[in-house]
Amino acid sequence: MSVSGMPFDDFRVLLRELPGPDQRALVAARERDAQLTKPPGSLGRLEEIAFWLAAWSGRSPAVNRPLVAIFAGNHGVAKHGITPYPPSVTQQMVENFAAGGAAINQICVTHDLGLKIFDLALDYPTGDITVEPALSERDCAATMAFGMESIAGGTDLLIIGEMGIGNTTIAAAINLALYGGTAEEWVGPGTGSHGDVLARKIAAVKAAVEFHKDHLSDPLEVLRRLGGREVAAMAGAILAARMEKIPVLIDGYVATAAAAILKAINPSALDHCLIGHVSGEPGHLAAIEKLGKTPLLALGMRLGEGTGAALAAGIVKSAATCHSGMATFAQAGVTNKV
Numbered sequence: 267m268s269v270s271g272m273p274f275d276d277f278r279v280l281l282r283e284l285p286g287p288d289q290r291a292l293v294a295a296r297e298r299d300a301q302l303t304k305p306p307g308s309l310g311r312l313e314e315i316a317f318w319l320a321a322w323s324g325r326s327p328a329v330n331r332p333l334v335a336i337f338a339g340n341h342g343v344a345k346h347g348i349t350p351y352p353p354s355v356t357q358q359m360v361e362n363f364a365a366g367g368a369a370i371n372q373i374c375v376t377h378d379l380g381l382k383i384f385d386l387a388l389d390y391p392t393g394d395i396t397v398e399p400a401l402s403e404r405d406c407a408a409t410m411a412f413g414m415e416s417i418a419g420g421t422d423l424l425i426i427g428e429m430g431i432g433n434t435t436i437a438a439a440i441n442l443a444l445y446g447g448t449a450e451e452w453v454g455p456g457t458g459s460h461g462d463v464l465a466r467k468i469a470a471v472k473a474a475v476e477f478h479k480d481h482l483s484d485p486l487e488v489l490r491r492l493g494g495r496e497v498a499a500m501a502g503a504i505l506a507a508r509m510e511k512i513p514v515l516i517d518g519y520v521a522t523a524a525a526a527i528l529k530a531i532n533p534s535a536l537d538h539c540l541i542g543h544v545s546g547e548p549g550h551l552a553a554i555e556k557l558g559k560t561p562l563l564a565l566g567m568r569l570g571e572g573t574g575a576a577l578a579a580g581i582v583k584s585a586a587t588c589h590s591g592m593a594t595f596a597q598a599g600v601t602n603k604v
């Protein structure tokens with residue numbers, strides 16, 4: 267927490283002074299790529315991914331300790347009947363993650379990814395954003411700091427996921443606050459909100475942005491007023507990864523909204539991130555385009571938990587392995603183009 271002033275001050279300073287890409291590692295990766303036994307460019311986006319890994323890790327592309335970090339939180343706005351499942355499912359799914367029974371567990375097994383779950387005061391839902399801020403500045407800053415600590419055990423590829431019943435409503439409110447448009451454009455079914463439930467979801471997002479409208483020009487205020495603990499922690503984790511030279515894969519609609527807060531403060535804040543997939547949530551593609559990104563996968567998934575980004579981690583691992591493991595023309599005795 268800041269000793270100098272308000273709790274957000276330290277984050278404002280960090281976000282002003284973000285480290286840039288490592289040009290030496292980038293040049294070295296481009297030089298090696300040109301020697302590998304393939305026509306130039308023939309590995310398409312895999313080559314770009316290898317360069318991105320080099321630039322943002324500061325070394326030769328490698329993924330040896332990928333980590334899926336799932337942040338879980340509960341939301342006061344859920345009391346408005348905006349989602350078909352009760353908030354108790356958040357804790358139950360945290361237990362399911364621990365027991366190995368969720369989709370994300372199986373994807374982690376498939377691609378040999380580490381998995382850590384961070385549950386954030388699940389018995390204390392955030393404030394109801396239609397009538398009060400989700401979090402105090404102190405709570406929001408402390409939760410961002412907690413998210414920053416999530417990578418302390420070390421990783422070389424961070425995959426950001428979440429669990430929190432009601433959090434597609436939160437993500438829609440953040441997007442409406444950051445980008446404008448209408449609530450209808452940003453609200454989708456989430457886990458399956460239709461009919462009256464969907465109408466209440468749209469109404470809650472409208473009411474929340476209307477209630478806080480005089481305070482939304484500062485993205486950190488958008489985060490604390492409309493966000494949630496898992497959203498604040500995801501923003502902190504993405505920021506910490508930048509400071510520690512760890513490339514990041516972002517998952518679906520909710521994780522993208524957390525990332526958007528950082529981009530709104532510093533346009534270069536997500537240069538070390540790729541969007542793992544475009545989810546089935548209708549507003550996700552527009553939200554990704556606002557970040558100037560192109561998702562790696564489009565599989566019609568709409569689950570969260572980091573599942574889409576974890577699948578994309580398999581592609582990122584392949585990009586690193588091709589780059590580091592392929593033979594050069596000279597090594598293999600293959601004739602290069604004349």
Ligand SMILES: Cc1cc2ncn([C@H]3O[C@H](COP(=O)(O)O)[C@@H](O)[C@H]3O)c2cc1C
Pocket residue numbers: 348349350351355359428429430431432433434435455456457458459569570571
């Ligand atoms: C069993 C179950 C497992 C999940 N895993 C992720 N989510 C996803 O659904 C929630 C967001 O959707 P909404 O805004 O409609 O509540 C988040 O917890 C998200 O991670 C799940 C939801 C359920 C019900």
Ligand SMILES: O=C(O)c1cccnc1
Pocket residue numbers: 434456457517518519520521545546547550568569570571
């Ligand atoms: O895209 C997501 O992140 C998403 C979609 C539906 C439900 N939960 C998460």
